Amino acid sequence: MSAVIESHDDHHHGPAKGLTRWLFTTNHKDIGTLYLWFSFAMFLIGGAMALVIRAELFQPGMQIVEPEFYNQMLTLHGLIMVFGAVMPAFVGLANWLVPMMVGAPDMALPRMNNLSFWILPFAFLMMLSSLFMEGGAPNFGWTFYAPLSTTYAPPSVTFFIFSVHILGASSIMGAINVIVTIMNMRAPGMTLMKMPLFVWSWLITAYLLIAVMPVLAGAVTMMLMDIHFGTSFFNAAGGGDPVLFQHIFWFFGHPEVYIMILPAFGIVSHIISTFSRKELFGYSSMVWAMVSIAILSFVVWAHHMFTVGMPLAAELFFMWATMLIAVPTGVKVFNWVATMFRGSITYETPMLFAIAFVVLFTIGGFSGLMLAITPADFQYHDTYFVVAHFHYVLVPGAIFSIMAAVYYWLPKWCGNMYDERLGRLHFWLSFIGVNVTFFPQHFIGLAGMPRRIPDYALQFADWNMVSTVGAFLFGASQILFLFIVVRTVMGGKKATPEVWEGAQGLEWTVDSPPPYHTFSTPPEVK
Amino acid sequence: MFNIRSTFISSFTIFLGLILSQSAFAEWNALNMTEGVTDISREVFGLHMFIFWIVVAIGVLVFGVMFYSMYAHTKKKNPEPASFHENTKLEILWTVIPFVILISMAVPATNTLQKMYADEEGDINIQVVGYQWKWEYKYLEDGVNFFSNLTTDQDEIYNQTPKGEHYLLEVDEPVVIPTGKRIRFLITANDVIHSWWVPDFAIKQDAIPGFINTAWTIVDEPGIYRGQCTELCGKNHGFMPVVVRAVTPEDYDLWVAEKKQAAFELAQLTEKDWTMEELVAKGEGVYQMNCVACHQVNGAGIPGIFPALAGSDIVLNNKPRNVEILMEGVQGAAMQSFANQLSEVDMAAVITYTRRAWGNDAKGDGEIVVPKEIVEYKENKIKI
Numbered sequence: 003m004s005a006v007i008e009s010h011d012d013h014h015h016g017p018a019k020g021l022t023r024w025l026f027t028t029n030h031k032d033i034g035t036l037y038l039w040f041s042f043a044m045f046l047i048g049g050a051m052a053l054v055i056r057a058e059l060f061q062p063g064m065q066i067v068e069p070e071f072y073n074q075m076l077t078l079h080g081l082i083m084v085f086g087a088v089m090p091a092f093v094g095l096a097n098w099l100v101p102m103m104v105g106a107p108d109m110a111l112p113r114m115n116n117l118s119f120w121i122l123p124f125a126f127l128m129m130l131s132s133l134f135m136e137g138g139a140p141n142f143g144w145t146f147y148a149p150l151s152t153t154y155a156p157p158s159v160t161f162f163i164f165s166v167h168i169l170g171a172s173s174i175m176g177a178i179n180v181i182v183t184i185m186n187m188r189a190p191g192m193t194l195m196k197m198p199l200f201v202w203s204w205l206i207t208a209y210l211l212i213a214v215m216p217v218l219a220g221a222v223t224m225m226l227m228d229i230h231f232g233t234s235f236f237n238a239a240g241g242g243d244p245v246l247f248q249h250i251f252w253f254f255g256h257p258e259v260y261i262m263i264l265p266a267f268g269i270v271s272h273i274i275s276t277f278s279r280k281e282l283f284g285y286s287s288m289v290w291a292m293v294s295i296a297i298l299s300f301v302v303w304a305h306h307m308f309t310v311g312m313p314l315a316a317e318l319f320f321m322w323a324t325m326l327i328a329v330p331t332g333v334k335v336f337n338w339v340a341t342m343f344r345g346s347i348t349y350e351t352p353m354l355f356a357i358a359f360v361v362l363f364t365i366g367g368f369s370g371l372m373l374a375i376t377p378a379d380f381q382y383h384d385t386y387f388v389v390a391h392f393h394y395v396l397v398p399g400a401i402f403s404i405m406a407a408v409y410y411w412l413p414k415w416c417g418n419m420y421d422e423r424l425g426r427l428h429f430w431l432s433f434i435g436v437n438v439t440f441f442p443q444h445f446i447g448l449a450g451m452p453r454r455i456p457d458y459a460l461q462f463a464d465w466n467m468v469s470t471v472g473a474f475l476f477g478a479s480q481i482l483f484l485f486i487v488v489r490t491v492m493g494g495k496k497a498t499p500e501v502w503e504g505a506q507g508l509e510w511t512v513d514s515p516p517p518y519h520t521f522s523t524p525p526e527v528k
Numbered sequence: 529m530f531n532i533r534s535t536f537i538s539s540f541t542i543f544l545g546l547i548l549s550q551s552a553f554a555e556w557n558a559l560n561m562t563e564g565v566t567d568i569s570r571e572v573f574g575l576h577m578f579i580f581w582i583v584v585a586i587g588v589l590v591f592g593v594m595f596y597s598m599y600a601h602t603k604k605k606n607p608e609p610a611s612f613h614e615n616t617k618l619e620i621l622w623t624v625i626p627f628v629i630l631i632s633m634a635v636p637a638t639n640t641l642q643k644m645y646a647d648e649e650g651d652i653n654i655q656v657v658g659y660q661w662k663w664e665y666k667y668l669e670d671g672v673n674f675f676s677n678l679t680t681d682q683d684e685i686y687n688q689t690p691k692g693e694h695y696l697l698e699v700d701e702p703v704v705i706p707t708g709k710r711i712r713f714l715i716t717a718n719d720v721i722h723s724w725w726v727p728d729f730a731i732k733q734d735a736i737p738g739f740i741n742t743a744w745t746i747v748d749e750p751g752i753y754r755g756q757c758t759e760l761c762g763k764n765h766g767f768m769p770v771v772v773r774a775v776t777p778e779d780y781d782l783w784v785a786e787k788k789q790a791a792f793e794l795a796q797l798t799e800k801d802w803t804m805e806e807l808v809a810k811g812e813g814v815y816q817m818n819c820v821a822c823h824q825v826n827g828a829g830i831p832g833i834f835p836a837l838a839g840s841d842i843v844l845n846n847k848p849r850n851v852e853i854l855m856e857g858v859q860g861a862a863m864q865s866f867a868n869q870l871s872e873v874d875m876a877a878v879i880t881y882t883r884r885a886w887g888n889d890a891k892g893d894g895e896i897v898v899p900k901e902i903v904e905y906k907e908n909k910i911k912i
Contacts, residue, residue, distance in 0.1 A: 062695065063684070063686065063687040063691065073765075137831075141763075147759075149719075149720055150762060154660075154720050156833060239738075242738075279603070280611070285613070287614075309734045314641065314645045321634070321641070329630070339590060339597070341613075342597045346609040357598070368586070368587060372580065375579055375633065377572045377637055377640040378579065380731070449559065449560070449562075455766030459696050461558045
């Protein structure tokens with residue numbers, strides 16, 4: 003097998019040298035690397051903005067920034083973390099892993115792959131440049147509710163709309179690529195129900211992306227029309243409907259939430275199975291749980307809007323439908339626990355992150371179930387309880403799964419083992435930081451602190467202070483993560499092809515690091 | 529490894545303890561939702577606690593099994609992993625049981641929601657209108673009408689003076705309601721979406737331009753109940769509290785009579801001959817309350833968003849347009865009409881103030897506006 007690959011390399015050029023390797027590359031591994039580094043850069047920028055927010059909230063009163071700039075920070079923090087950090091990180095992982103996991107030589111559409119990455123930096127440059135424009139950056143929250151984001155928006159909103167269009171185009175291209183690759187390029191013998199779960203999770207995610215990114219594009223186009231071409235889609239004075247915006251936004255927004263968590267389900271399933279040295283419990287129920295979650299995600303959007311004044315029938319429908327999501331999500335958690343049960347467990351860094359994912363994501367799920375209960379949601383809605391909820395599913399959820407994936411596959415990607423002691427230190431710092439940051443936010447939310455305010459009443463002071471301390475700890479420990487990854491890429495103990503005892507899947511059958519082109523001849527899957 | 533970690537944890541704990549002991553506000557018990565003061569709010573609280581204990585129980589069970597196997601099934605203690613990987617009975621069981629638990633939650637939730645939606649005409653109907661960044665209350669039966677502004681001083685917000693007990697949760701005119709009567713709120717907005725929240729009543733309704741949402745309550749105990757705007761509505765979203773004062777029906781009637789008398793006296797004031805000094809002095813207060821948020825204390829505005837008043841050509845030399853902008857607002861911009869928010873006296877005073885302050889008096893015509901001119905403006909508009 004490896005002999006075949008080497009002779010293949012002799013005929014073709016390896017990676018090009020210098021900058022052009024990265025600019026013109028059509029290699030899924032290079033593009034995966036680009037996506038991952040880009041998302042890490044965005045993670046640091048968005049994180050710095052979060053620290054501005056937390057620093058301002060350290061004590062009551064205005065100390066560091068003005069309310070106007072505070073609103074710009076919270077808007078850009080949300081947009082950058084969702085579209086710049088989490089989504090590109092998952093696309094990067096898909097690029098690296100999907101072809102290797104299904105035994106394909108590359109992504110099906112390599113040139114489109116290059117394009118879908120390289121438009122991203124421009125979109126974010128444009129979005130960030132709005133900070134320096136007259137009137138400042140977008141200041142209406144990442145949910146950009148009209149008419150605050152139309153009639154009352156700063157002029158930079160037009161650049162924001164253009165950049166969202168580019169992000170959407172990039173995501174749709176990435177999703178098409180994943181679907182075509184998975185559907186057409188699986189190794190002989192790999193039926194759908196034999197695919198690794200990460201591949202399954204990305205297949206479902208890609209369909210969600212294709213379904214909802216055009217809806218987002220529609221929403222921002224209607225905004226553009228309202229702002230520049232005199233329409234009144236969302237302007238009540240012109241006969242429009244501000245609530246319509248929220249329906250359209252959340253029809254995109256709720257599946258988007260699952261776009262940010264489904265690949266995490268895939269990753270965690272691989273890692274828990276490997277380090278428990280036991281086959282994943284309930285493979286097919288895992289697949290069906292993900293499919294059900296994806297389908298349900300299209301009929302629950304209005305649970306973000308319980309307070310807009312919908313009729314009783316609509317409130318009841320969306321409450322019941324939302325509660326239903328707990329069933330497939332529960333199945334997944336039970337399956338992970340059952341996989342660990344009577345396994346033979348070791349606690350390397352990826353496993354630590356994966357276990358923390360299961361526990362903390364489940365806590366986020368619990369608060370999600372509480373939020374689904376409409377009468378109680380009237381009290382929770384738009385308070386820090388909601389902030390705590392979605393940060394629990396996104397930070398120790400999506401972000402922890404990405405970190406787990408990096409520790410798990412990094413030795414495969416670069417051929418070197420990371421420093422286990424430092425990895426564990428990074429885990430513990432992140433774990434403590436994340437909980438100190440977000441757990442107290444449940445308290446201040448229940449006690450009545452609204453979200454998205456730059457200053458607060460005195461009874462919320464103590465827990466806000468704790469939360470800020472946690473946020474700086476979490477932020478600082480990501481510098482350690484950067485250090486660990488750079489050091490591992492530069493050198494270290496050589497990794498074997500298997501890397502982990504008991505790891506299953508085609509990616510572990512090739513060398514570490516894998517040759518520039520893998521599986522030019524498809525492997526046989528039994 | 530263990531040493532690094534424990535050293536770190538202990539130093540972190542000490543650090544945390546240090547800052548927290550500095551903290552002046554001992555509110556560690558601000559942990560849970562308020563029970564509130566109405567039947568509905570107590571029911572919502574009960575629902576919240578019911579669901580909370582259910583998820584705690586599920587958590588203890590699931591994490592219990594997980595932590596047990598993390599402890600007992602390590603490679604050291606269990607070198608040979610088991611090989612089972614599916615069990616149809618178990619999988620059906622843990623699909624069906626959660627479903628049953630969900631139904632037990634959905635039934636009481638549905639009941640409570642139906643009660644909250646049993647909306648009918650109130651004994652007293654109050655229209656609540658959200659503005660950037662204040663609330664207006666209109667009593668539909670009693671004809672009382674006023675705006676409710678934050679009264680927390682800028683110096684408190686910018687840490688120049690100590691913060692008072694109700695920092696950011698205090699207003700010049702709370703909305704007053706009688707106890708024991710059914711109050712219905714008709715909630716809407718004038719510019720962007722706001723949300724009117726009083727935790728003690730378990731009412732949170734979005735105030736949306738072009739829509740009227742309703743909510744109702746019956747409050748048994750007199751008292752002052754505080755809440756905030758809960759939908760991001762621009763720069764001063766954090767600075768538009770809701771304060772409700774519940775009083776006995778007798779006190780409520782007295783209050784209505786007082787408000788009517790005050791309105792009558794205010795109308796009388798427009799007849800008075802105002803001097804420039806009186807108008808500037810009064811106008812400065814009006815400006816601080818209504819204008820500084822956008823146009824700033826020094827009248828310089830915020831470039832690109834809120835225009836400057838200091839040195840503005842309209843403020844310097846174009847009195848008719850100056851009056852018109854305040855009375856009508858500016859279409860498509862954040863500047864709203866203040867015709868209903870300010871009395872004729874306040875309107876004249878604040879325009880006069882802006883035409884005399886920040887050196888504007890020296891640069892422009894410096895003409896003042898007296899309350900009668902505002903009255904005339906309104907009368908002319910009616911004729912047209």
